[in-house]
Amino acid sequence: MSQIIMLDDVSHHFKINNQTISLFNKLNLKISAHHSHAIMGPSGVGKSSLLLILAGLEKPVSGKMTFTDRDCIKTELALRQCSGFVFQQFHLLPELDALNNIALPLKLKGDKHAIEKALFWLKQVGLEYRSKHKPNELSGGEQQRVAIARAFVTQPSFVFADEPTGNLDTQTAKEIADLMFSCAKINKTGFVVVTHSKDVCDRADFCYEMSHGKINKVNVQHNLKQGSVV
Numbered sequence: 570m571s572q573i574i575m576l577d578d579v580s581h582h583f584k585i586n587n588q589t590i591s592l593f594n595k596l597n598l599k600i601s602a603h604h605s606h607a608i609m610g611p612s613g614v615g616k617s618s619l620l621l622i623l624a625g626l627e628k629p630v631s632g633k634m635t636f637t638d639r640d641c642i643k644t645e646l647a648l649r650q651c652s653g654f655v656f657q658q659f660h661l662l663p664e665l666d667a668l669n670n671i672a673l674p675l676k677l678k679g680d681k682h683a684i685e686k687a688l689f690w691l692k693q694v695g696l697e698y699r700s701k702h703k704p705n706e707l708s709g710g711e712q713q714r715v716a717i718a719r720a721f722v723t724q725p726s727f728v729f730a731d732e733p734t735g736n737l738d739t740q741t742a743k744e745i746a747d748l749m750f751s752c753a754k755i756n757k758t759g760f761v762v763v764t765h766s767k768d769v770c771d772r773a774d775f776c777y778e779m780s781h782g783k784i785n786k787v788n789v790q791h792n793l794k795q796g797s798v799v
């Protein structure tokens with residue numbers, strides 16, 4: 570497999586004043602590009618913190634995260650440069666219209682075809698007729714569509730999503746989940762989603778449940794036969 574994120578004996582906690590908040594202990598996990606992975610678990614168990622570690626945005630207190638590309642170890646920066654992100658609160662720039670929000674990561678990389686590519690992705694998420702609209706002129710579901718287009722426009726190896734359907738009604742959540750999983754599948758993007766939704770979990774190739782500082786693979790009927798927990 571070409572690109573892999575590995576967690577080896579990763580433990581994490583936060584110290585606030587004199588109190589230690591323990592999240593997980595000696596956790597092992599393998600995330601491969603080209604597959605979708607859902608992480609579930611009760612509130613406060615450390616799902617978002619785990620996502621940040623997997624994405625190379627936060628260092629674990631102990632253990633290690635390794636990103637390899639065709640068996641070569643790469644830096645966390647290299648991982649971040651080939652990753653896209655989707656958040657519960659969308660995090661679009663309010664002063665930019667939909668098209669320019671999508672084009673932004675490409676413009677920051679100096680891509681001369683940023684607008685052209687953003688337009689393609691605006692169409693992919695079904696919003697070509699809203700290109701000039703700013704985030705406050707879009708519904709929550711439409712804003713999330715723009716955020717998904719922004720995450721995929723750079724053709725990333727991985728997209729990390731933190732509760733992407735958490736702020737949406739049931740029908741819109743279903744449509745957004747459909748869109749994310751189909752974008753990931755069509756573009757062969759590794760997709761890692763933290764969710765409270767069983768529906769989202771059921772669509773992933775691999776689903777994991779976090780509890781009491783551990784992570785376990787959940788068997789979902791359609792899931793691939795080989796597990797990723799190592």
Ligand SMILES: Nc1ncnc2c1ncn2[C@@H]1O[C@H](COP(=O)(O)OP(=O)(O)OP(=O)(O)O)[C@@H](O)[C@H]1O
Nearest residue numbers: 583585590592610611612613614615616617618619
């Ligand atoms: N930067 C931080 N500093 C201190 N404590 C933190 C920090 N980030 C997270 N925590 C604490 O770690 C615990 C786990 O947080 P995290 O957001 O990872 O959980 P979660 O499982 O994603 O929760 P939820 O499902 O409610 O979003 C929480 O108690 C939180 O307050």
